[in-house]
Amino acid sequence: MPLLQDSSPYTLVICEKPDAAERIAEALSEKELNIKKYGNIKIFTLKRSERTYVVCSAIGHLYTISDPLQKRYVYPVFDVDWFPIHMIDRKRNYISQRVAIIKKLAENADAFINACDFDQEGETIGFNILKYACNGKQTTALRAKFSTLTKTDIQEAFRTTVQGLDIGLAKAGRTRHIVDFIFGINLSRALSESFHKFNQGYRVITIGRVQGPILSYVINREVEIRTFVPTPFWRLNIELDKSGSTIIADYEKKRILKISEAQNIKKRCEGKKGVVTNVTKSKYNQFPPFPFNLGDLQKGAYQAFGFIPSQTLMISERLYLNALISYPRTSSQKLPPSIDYLRILKGLQRSKVLNKDATEVLHGKLVPNQGPKNDSAHPAIYPTGDIPKRVLSSSENKLYDLIVRRFFAVFGEVAKRERISVTVDIGGYLFNTYGKQTLCEGWLKFYRKYVNVDDKLIPHLVENDELSPKSLVMEEKFTQPPHRYNQSSLLEKMEQENIGTKATRANIIQTLYDRGYFSGTNIFATDIAFAVFDVMKLYSPEIISIEMTRKIEENLDKIERSKMDEEIVIHQAVDQIMDSLSAIKKAEQEIGGKIGQAVIKTIHKQHRLNSCPICKKGFLIIIRSKKTNKQFIGCSGYDAGCQASSPLPQNGTVTSTGKTCSNCGWPIINIRFKRKSWRLCANITCTSKRMVKEDEM
Amino acid sequence: MKCRLCNRETIENNSGFCPYHNECIKKIDAGFEKWRQAYGELNWQTYLQRLHERHETGDWTKECCYILKKEKKHKFIF
Numbered sequence: 222m223p224l225l226q227d228s229s230p231y232t233l234v235i236c237e238k239p240d241a242a243e244r245i246a247e248a249l250s251e252k253e254l255n256i257k258k259y260g261n262i263k264i265f266t267l268k269r270s271e272r273t274y275v276v277c278s279a280i281g282h283l284y285t286i287s288d289p290l291q292k293r294y295v296y297p298v299f300d301v302d303w304f305p306i307h308m309i310d311r312k313r314n315y316i317s318q319r320v321a322i323i324k325k326l327a328e329n330a331d332a333f334i335n336a337c338d339f340d341q342e343g344e345t346i347g348f349n350i351l352k353y354a355c356n357g358k359q360t361t362a363l364r365a366k367f368s369t370l371t372k373t374d375i376q377e378a379f380r381t382t383v384q385g386l387d388i389g390l391a392k393a394g395r396t397r398h399i400v401d402f403i404f405g406i407n408l409s410r411a412l413s414e415s416f417h418k419f420n421q422g423y424r425v426i427t428i429g430r431v432q433g434p435i436l437s438y439v440i441n442r443e444v445e446i447r448t449f450v451p452t453p454f455w456r457l458n459i460e461l462d463k464s465g466s467t468i469i470a471d472y473e474k475k476r477i478l479k480i481s482e483a484q485n486i487k488k489r490c491e492g493k494k495g496v497v498t499n500v501t502k503s504k505y506n507q508f509p510p511f512p513f514n515l516g517d518l519q520k521g522a523y524q525a526f527g528f529i530p531s532q533t534l535m536i537s538e539r540l541y542l543n544a545l546i547s548y549p550r551t552s553s554q555k556l557p558p559s560i561d562y563l564r565i566l567k568g569l570q571r572s573k574v575l576n577k578d579a580t581e582v583l584h585g586k587l588v589p590n591q592g593p594k595n596d597s598a599h600p601a602i603y604p605t606g607d608i609p610k611r612v613l614s615s616s617e618n619k620l621y622d623l624i625v626r627r628f629f630a631v632f633g634e635v636a637k638r639e640r641i642s643v644t645v646d647i648g649g650y651l652f653n654t655y656g657k658q659t660l661c662e663g664w665l666k667f668y669r670k671y672v673n674v675d676d677k678l679i680p681h682l683v684e685n686d687e688l689s690p691k692s693l694v695m696e697e698k699f700t701q702p703p704h705r706y707n708q709s710s711l712l713e714k715m716e717q718e719n720i721g722t723k724a725t726r727a728n729i730i731q732t733l734y735d736r737g738y739f740s741g742t743n744i745f746a747t748d749i750a751f752a753v754f755d756v757m758k759l760y761s762p763e764i765i766s767i768e769m770t771r772k773i774e775e776n777l778d779k780i781e782r783s784k785m786d787e788e789i790v791i792h793q794a795v796d797q798i799m800d801s802l803s804a805i806k807k808a809e810q811e812i813g814g815k816i817g818q819a820v821i822k823t824i825h826k827q828h829r830l831n832s833c834p835i836c837k838k839g840f841l842i843i844i845r846s847k848k849t850n851k852q853f854i855g856c857s858g859y860d861a862g863c864q865a866s867s868p869l870p871q872n873g874t875v876t877s878t879g880k881t882c883s884n885c886g887w888p889i890i891n892i893r894f895k896r897k898s899w900r901l902c903a904n905i906t907c908t909s910k911r912m913v914k915e916d917e918m
Numbered sequence: 919m920k921c922r923l924c925n926r927e928t929i930e931n932n933s934g935f936c937p938y939h940n941e942c943i944k945k946i947d948a949g950f951e952k953w954r955q956a957y958g959e960l961n962w963q964t965y966l967q968r969l970h971e972r973h974e975t976g977d978w979t980k981e982c983c984y985i986l987k988k989e990k991k992h993k994f995i996f
Contacts, residue, residue, distance in 0.1 A: 702974055
């Protein structure tokens, strides 16, 4: 049965996502828009300049790289090909219908337009659909390029379609998939197989071209923290009085390395009056921020709202699909005039909340503070000027506000600030203090919510002013270990080192969490991470080194610019991996043993709670009964006679918070079920629970 | 040979420690000089005790402090 009633030839428009297809169809339609539904899949038919257009959509990638054998214990695998995803991943069986519909629609189409997002991934998605589902139309199809899903942008993109796909971009995208697959599948299978042969059960142990260097960053930081030896130093600060106002000044040396020296200075300064010897005022400019690219947005959202990078990417994509912001997967920090600043600001003026600020920006020069980074495919992230047509969720609203205010801020004037540095002589020793104030707010007035303006006012001081001492404190301090990475700072590191792509970085970090390599908001490397890292360091050091992955990124860039053949890059990858695989194969037993022990240790640590409040000797652990398969809390000293136990909810993941209940001394646990989590005392008979129940009654 | 504190292989200098714990031992030893200069008078045992008590001290360093304290040896490797 034909999918469409009208048998006249048409142009088939291929979009990346269903929401984008709907927006594109709405924007192109001149009269009525015909929507036909096949299950969850919508097909849009419309007339435009006497021509019929059929708009259909993928749902991200419909094709993926895989090995034809698909036997998880077999490696090496170099004979790879593209397959529809539903043939590889049974959980994504819903894709089969989508592929079948596109194939059917392609049969009667006489022209094709790739309207997927214009970047490496979008071009790869479009290329594969045109090649495999549309019978090799990737060479003849037209390309529509746009950065926002607003009506004007879409119409302009379809008015100026270009002949043929960006083959360089598609080749680079496809090569990235192949190279990543070759590295990932072979090394991961080698490790998983080593684990499987010498341990009970099966566990996926992965490592990949991008995962390797990330693991290396986190492990190196972990080693620095775990091997840290603090050294002592001292600080002196004095509280001084100036006509009733207090001034705190620090001794000029930030670190006094000997206690005797600190004591000596303290002794000589105590009780002595301070004399202001120098007051320096310096004015400086604080320039507006650069427009957001994806990395900056992820960093900003983490700082402002604590959103992890993958969450920010997901929310920003929703805002993009609602035509509220431009395409978020961009590296650019530039806003070209072609986006029409005036139109956007006038659009934003229609919002009650944004009206005042938008009007103020409109009265300015309308020259954005452009950043250094560029992206040939898309400008920086900016609001489209459209007003939300539906009520945004709390997180969408927060991110939208951040993007809009950043957009305002980049057009703002330079903020002018002043720093006052004061030097005070006390008994021949110099102490410093400073004040800071904003003289002209400039762009800060639009972005104050999201920027830390550290204004610090001090009393008016001039040279030779006398200050009476109030107290002099000598503080013993210790050097601190480096901070742990969090998802945002790790993403920033990846960006600095140019590993991974803007679209995949957040997901790769998430994969390392899912594999049990990382834990916690501030990232801890688990024993499994150490075991995998140690094995790789020994048998395949290049996979955890930044140099190899950076070289591949450079080569992919060359492919994108048609300056390198993709075959060379793939052959290089195969050569690199062969030696590693044979070394791993030879040491299978040792590797399996190491990883096995690490897995057991990690699981034990995850299941271990606080020390037992009953016997005070053992510690409480989360146990799953082999007999009933139910989870509960018991004491490790059960064999020694400790009967401490408490039931647990059977659904959800239980984790330790490291805290103890103030009422009964049992651990406070975190129970996560679907998207919700609860914190509660693990003791079923805890009095705190009874109190809550009584209160409720 | 296995490390005296964990299950990792030892490095080839007869220290009896894996690379990570060996790194700690080196840092503890270097730190002792700094601490002695900072406090003036400080013996090895007090240093190890205080280092062990500091929350900034790394976990592996604490493990090494514990074993060094027990053995009452100064500079027992290198």
